[in-house]
Structures are given as structure tokens and as C-alpha cells.
Amino acid sequence: MPVTVLLVDDEPLVRAGLRAVLEAQPDIEVVGEAADGASVIPLVRQLRPDVVAMDVRMPLLDGIEATRAVLRTVDSPPKILVVTTFENDEYVYQALRAGADGFLLKRARPSEIVHAVRLVAEGETLLFPAAVRALAAEYGNRQARAALQRAALTEREEAVLRLMARGLTNVEIAAELIIGTETVKSHVSAILAKLGARDRTQAVITAYESGFVSPA
Secondary structure, three states: OOEEEEEEOOOHHHHHHHHHHHHOOOOEEEEEEEOOHHHHHHHHHHHOOOEEEEEOOOOOOOHHHHHHHHHHHOOOOOEEEEEEOOOOOHHHHHHHHHOOOEEEEOOOOHHHHHHHHHHHHOOOOOOOOHHHHHHHHHOOOHHHHHHHHHHOOOHHHHHHHHHHHOOOOHHHHHHHHOOOHHHHHHHHHHHHHHHOOOOHHHHHHHHHHOOOOOOO
16 A cells, blocks of 8 residues: 655645655655645545645744644644755754654755655655754753653663664664564664653654754
8 A cells, every 4th residue: 555645735836846746756645735724634544644744834823733643632643844945944843843753954855755754654754954853952941851850761662762762763773783574663663652752753853852862
């Protein structure tokens, strides 16, 4: 089955460009488009996309609030990939904190766009660039530190979380630690459960905000 994608951006040219790139792939299908975040929930319920590629800045309802709304009101919500112009945009970080699964720069190469959609659909985390890691560190807070302390991660789980924060996939983590991919998956599941994180992105945000991982 192809990965189904809903495109949400107030710029028709951006939507057209993303559609052209994604529909050139045999395993990806664009099932719909929207010009504003306010249209996302009914379209998600109707089309049931695997991934929503959503602009972070839109006139009526921005990507942050649309992300919150989808995760709050839709059963089995899709993965959300925030699409942005600037990688150091605080809106991007707020969208990730709200529950988005990753982000994509509008100037990304076609191969990067396709890779990002596939990666998010598979539940893997995207690499946060230096600018976003720095924003995460600035948001350091006692709540994140307390959550990490309560989690009482094992030494191996801590190692996996550090590699997750670097943006490594399960296969790459397995190669780095010389363990099986299924073992990595088990560690990731345990980390999410202990941190009370919805997904890998939320776990990585906690790692940065708590100071467990340095943005350097």
C-alpha cells in the first residue's frame, strides 16, 4: 500500500511542487490538499492520510494549532510533517512540542522531501538541525528534567535515546550499538513508555529540554 499524504499550505505553488515531487514516487500518493489549517480535521477524517505535510505559518489556523487540534480530536491521527521556510523558526519548534513528528524545509531537494515523508510514515525521527537543537536547549525546564529523572532509564536506554536525538534510525542505532534492530525497537518502546512520550520526536524534545543531550 502506498504512503498517503495530505498537503496543507496556503501557497498553491508550494502544494503543486510537493505534489509533483511526491507523486513521482510509486510508493507515495497525494490524496488531498488544503489551503489552511482550519480545513485539516475534516479532510483527515474523510481521507485518512498516513502523513499530513503542513505549513507552519498560515492565515486562519497555523500549523501549531492545527497539529494540536488533529492530535486532540482525531482517533489514530496521522503523522504530521511540518513544512517551513526557516529552520530556526520558533514556530517550528512549537509545532514539534505540540506533537508534530518532524519538519521539512521548503527549499529541500526532491530526494530529501521523499525521504522525510517515508521516514515520518515509518515512525522514525527526523534529524533536528543545530538551530532547532539550540531552541530546544533554550526551553530547558524543570518538568522535562523531572520526567527524565522519573523515567530511570537503563544505561542502554540512555545510549539509545542519545542516538535518537542525533536523528539515527533504528537500523543505524543497531549498527552503532552492535545490537539487533528488534532489540532497538524494544528499547525505543520502553523509552517512550517511561517518558510518557507520544512518539520519538517528543522523547527527543524531552532529552534536549532536560539537558540530558547537549545541542552542540
